[in-house]
Amino acid sequence: MDFLPLLLLYLCLVLAVAVLYCSHAGTGGGQVGRAARTAGQVLSLVIPTWLQGVTQKVLLRLFHTRNYLFVILHVALQAAVYAEYTWEVFVYCWELEFHLVLLLLPYLLLVGNVGCFILCSCANPGIITKSNHASLMKTYAYDGVLFQKGTVCATCNMEKPARSKHCSFCDVCVHRFDHHCVWVNNCIGAFNAKYFFLYLFTLTVMAATIAIITAAFLIQVVLLSNLMHGSYIDDQGQEHTVEILFLIQHLFLTFPRIVFMLGFVILLTLILAL
Numbered sequence: 001m002d003f004l005p006l007l008l009l010y011l012c013l014v015l016a017v018a019v020l021y022c023s024h025a026g027t028g029g030g031q032v033g034r035a036a037r038t039a040g041q042v043l044s045l046v047i048p049t050w051l052q053g054v055t056q057k058v059l060l061r062l063f064h065t066r067n068y069l070f071v072i073l074h075v076a077l078q079a080a081v082y083a084e085y086t087w088e089v090f091v092y093c094w095e096l097e098f099h100l101v102l103l104l105l106p107y108l109l110l111v112g113n114v115g116c117f118i119l120c121s122c123a124n125p126g127i128i129t130k131s132n133h134a135s136l137m138k139t140y141a142y143d144g145v146l147f148q149k150g151t152v153c154a155t156c157n158m159e160k161p162a163r164s165k166h167c168s169f170c171d172v173c174v175h176r177f178d179h180h181c182v183w184v185n186n187c188i189g190a191f192n193a194k195y196f197f198l199y200l201f202t203l204t205v206m207a208a209t210i211a212i213i214t215a216a217f218l219i220q221v222v223l224l225s226n227l228m229h230g231s232y233i234d235d236q237g238q239e240h241t242v243e244i245l246f247l248i249q250h251l252f253l254t255f256p257r258i259v260f261m262l263g264f265v266i267l268l269t270l271i272l273a274l
């Protein structure tokens with residue numbers, strides 16, 4: 001496949017991930033959320049009304065209802081990255097005599113990450129029930145600004161303890177509510193926040209480790225092939241010394257899946273770190 005279609009495919013996929021992230025962020029606050037809402041308002045001027053209705057229903061189902069779509073997407077993305085890492089990066093790096101402990105580190109992190117993911121998804125985030133309501137009412141003091149004493153949840157029909165919130169996805173009030181995470185399909189609250197922190201930490205380190213190993217492999221390939229000191233002849237028959245753009249194009253065409261995976265894990269690391 002030529003460089004241009006491959007690059008366009010790559011950019012489309014990166015854009016799709018960014019749009020997905022923005023759409024999800026659009027349900028909350030922040031600059032990204034505001035940008036997503038503004039983009040939505042602009043698009044509503046050109047998209048037919050019936051299509052807007054269908055899109056809203058689909059978005060409501062995907063982003064405002066508890067479902068396993070993002071969990072499946074999460075597992076599929078992780079499986080794709082690890083399949084690529086195992087079948088190509090690991091094998092090539094092993095041949096280039098990378099240290100075995102370094103090559104096995106992403107698998108070790110995967111075990112930890114999957115463990116934290118399961119704990120996060122299955123653990124009770126801090127659902128307020130009739131039996132624990134009285135004790136949770138005493139845990140935090142009302143600040144009188146965000147959390148007012150005497151506020152009753154209309155759905156649960158209980159007075160809201162300070163720092164609690166009703167989750168519209170799960171339809172329950174959650175103690176020390178942080179947010180509802182679609183990637184783990186559960187609320188993040190007082191009881192599972194520590195697992196969520198560990199989940200994010202292992203995911204960030206995992207993505208960064210795979211990115212570092214993959215980048216080190218590509219750098220090693222460039223150094224071993226002595227490509228930087230070579231030259232190439234363009235379509236007009238002119239000879240040029242190898243520059244960075246040519247190098248990226250060469251690596252993209254030689255190892256398309258590896259370069260694509262590298263772009264994805266770098267993007268993931270940046271999203272998680274920012």
Ligand SMILES: [Zn+2]
Binds near residue numbers: 153155165171172
């Ligand atoms: Zn409630």
Ligand SMILES: [Zn+2]
Binds near residue numbers: 169170188
């Ligand atoms: Zn929830």
